Amino acid sequence: MPIAHMGYTFVAWCSIVDLTSKVADPHIVPLQSIEDYRGNLGVAEAAKHFGFDARRLYFLYGPYSNEARGSHAHIELYQFMICVNGSVRITLENANGTFSFDLDNPEIGLFIPPGCWRDLDQFSNDAVVCVLASDEYDEADYIRDHDAFTEWMAERETAAAIPYLALDRCHKDLRFDLERALTDVSRSGMFIGGPKAAEFETAFAEYCGADYAVGCGNGLDALAQIFIARGIGPGDEVIVPANSFTASAQAVVMAGARPRFVDCDPDSYVVRPEDIEAAVTPAVRAVMPVHLYGNVADMDPIMQIAEHHGLFVVEDACQAHGAEYNGRRAGALGHVAAFSFYPTKNLGAMGDGGAVVTNDSDLARKVRMLNNYGTEAKYQQTLPGRNSRLDPIQAAVLLVKLPLLDDWNDRRRALAARYIEGLAGLEEKLAAPRITAGVTPGWHVFAIRVAAGRRDELAEHLAERGIGTNIHYPVPIHRQEAYAGQAFPDISLPECERAAGELLSLPLDPFHRDAEIDRVISEIWEFFE
Secondary structure, three states: OOOOOOOOOOOOOOOOOOOOOOOOOOOOEEOOOEEOOOOOOEEEEHHHHHHHOOOOOEEEEOOOOOOOOOEEEEEOOEEEEEEEOOOOOEEEEEEEEEEEEEEOOOEEEEEOOOEEEEEEEOOOOOEEEEEEEEOOOOHHEOOOOOHHHHHHHHHHHHHEOOOOHHHHHHHHHOOOHHHHHHHHHHOOOOOOOOOHHHHHHHHHHHHHHOEEEEEOOOHHHHHHHHHHOOOOOOOOOOEEOOOOOOOHHHHHHHHEEEEEEEEEEEOOOOOOOOHHHHOOOEEEEOOOOOHHOOOOOOOOHHHHHHHHOOOEEEEEEOOOOOOOOOEEOOOOOOOEEEHHHHOOOOOOOOOOOOEEEEOOOHHHHHHHHHHEEOOEOOEEEEEOOOOOOHHHHHHHHHHHHHHHHHHHOOOOOOOHHHHHHHHHOOOEEEEEOOOOOOOOOOOOOOEEEOOOOOOHHHHHHHHHOOOEEEEOOOOOOHHHHHOOOOOOOOOOOOOHHHHHHHEEEEOOOOOHHHHHHHHHHEEEHHHHE
């Protein structure tokens, strides 16, 4: 029973995530079949075979005319077709080409994503075609004219807007898995703590290569609880790079300590070991290297400096999920690490969330107590804690995404390489970031340095052409009004201040298409020519 096909790639068990094109291609999925003397049993399960929870079921059956059926496309609807009797030919067209399939036995099914024009013909007279659909009937979801479909595809391919982040694409592709995960939490009745939160903590600690992960309400709390649990507070100083998000310093202040700001490397934008060494004073008890933009600070010499001076090393890994340094993942390079699961992160929740990762069992226990009002047993408060827990809903979302993180990061690296190659030749106009030696970056942000004071002008040029950008960070922390009382009056951090005026973050996430990145590159060349 041959299955004819042109240009499709078989996708294991039904993943509907396609990181290199706008839509996943239609493909054949083998189904479970159980033979029995009483009659055969065919099984199609949502999670294993077609990936969505079916909300509509309909049948096509004879008598048939010689005319094709279907002749339409769906904008949002997913379908899964099984010919339970007889045979039928199904021809599909999408942005990636034309696909043709013969369904002639109930042991296979055809997965059809949105954005596919379909025609069904060559029905045998005894054909019975079962169609599972992801949603109920909605006429607005149909495109019934082929010329209109072709125009719709062209508009979607050449849409003017290129978002800085495409979070909607991620959640659209994961819609069914996320819905099931959230339903599981709803059915469990466990909305604080519970097995989902514990399962994620175990999985994330293992992913990072650490012994413990403690969920927190957000990344800021994760950082602050570390210092509080360690007993770092009034009279103590923590070395903090000023080229970071304000939460890095705010966590130190929340613990009652004072940040001692240091400069950044002019090419990689992360803290330099020599700047840490120069900033050590008798009051300094800890150092916080920030793995900025998915790059990783040069941790081996930083750990040597810390050991020499007896300093506690806290990785701010809030932008470095899955990034590696000399074969080890961020989060297992210092004494402890903090992560944020803010929705824009490489591993993002559908709300706030964070985690502390460490090999120190006592520290993990104290952080967990601090997160839960300072208690281990109900109504028995040991420490002056707060309410900062990773709730099961966010844990469930993160459990769906965590197995995809490495593939997403690989896609980020591929797009970053595309930028670097495409912008080669503009070295006098701009510079791509340099990555720390031995680092496999996560590319949370792709920030270019724009020379000659033209950063804002370039951002405006791209915005006029529907291309989103961002600036990380326009005001260094040591120049923020909120920290005026914490900073040192004679501080001079020229590289941080230069970066604040020259860096421009370009669109880059796993769901940006190659053509979108190429268009950004083309517009940048046009700006400078």
